[in-house]
Amino acid sequence: MATATKTSKSKSYRAIGETYDGVRVLAPKTKSKMFTEAQVRKAIARAVTEVTGAAPKKSLAKSDAIRVKKREDGRFEVKRAGAKKASAVKDTQTAAVARARELDPGTAPIVKRVRKSSGGKRGTWRKA
């Protein structure tokens, strides 16, 4: 990405992603009247799958990894995918993640975000 240069007008750019070599990709100035960003991303993903023949990746929410989620009482539950009951309930997220790692050492557990971060919105899944 370019370095800062002088300009009298304050400009703000929205970055829609970053390439593998660290270049921030800026959203276009004008919006498409034909389709939304989400539609475009889906269309590209389908086209890439068609060309490479690779199956599309499952989202984290649909993965089989053990998940850690905050309960209404403020504690954190450790649950296997599809399970009705929690395998463990811990006071802190760290402890819950440690327990999840013990239960399935081969797979990284996934954690539901409790706050918004640069990686994603609150309530979305991340790998622990």
Next chain:
Amino acid sequence: MAAPAPNLDVFINCPFDAQYDPFFYAAVFTVVRLGYRARCALEADNAGDSRLLKIIKIIGECRFAMHDISRTELSETTKLPRFNMPLELGLWLGAHHLGGADQCDKSCIVFDVVTDRYGKFISDISGQDIHAHDGKVDQLISELAAWLRQQGAKHVAGGKAILGEYEQFRKILPIICRNQNMTSDELKFADFNIIVTNYIADFIHRPAEPSEATKSDPAPSHDRAASAATIASPPAGNRRPKILP
């Protein structure tokens, strides 16, 4: 006081016709790939305003520009040349030299087919460094990428590698359009721009390390460039929308 935000807008001044489309698409791809934002007269699609005023507004907002004055041929129907590109180059130079303090740091690159031809039809800019693309897309990408790096763009892949990525993108573009129930020649600039930016943000990945077999039996350089870019499914959690300062 916080430092002013960088101006990363690149104005692309070139012919807009089917013959020039591969060059135009390549220029947009290169600009976006190097972390800039592509802008051109086609984004001003509003019949309510004067076209010239809209172009002047865009020129005023862009710090960088790419001008291609190579289209000097006469139109088959009118037997007259197109003067839009030299006019917009003139507007750009006028803004740069006559505009206020916010216009004085403008920077541009001018392309022609060959370097020494422009003096015959636009001699007033004699002495400027004109870049030649020789009517070749790879040359345009290489020259434009090198120039943008000079302007402060982060060093990314070289021109050949970007060409490889662009060729992969060109292969996939008709399929993307088909998935949207349209053809690639129906794309407007705003549509193409959104496709390019999302493709580059999510679907360009680090080229695979060359295998031992490749190392011992290297392919010709242009083949290596074409295979440098790899397409893969998007990595989960790769999307990190951020607002830059």
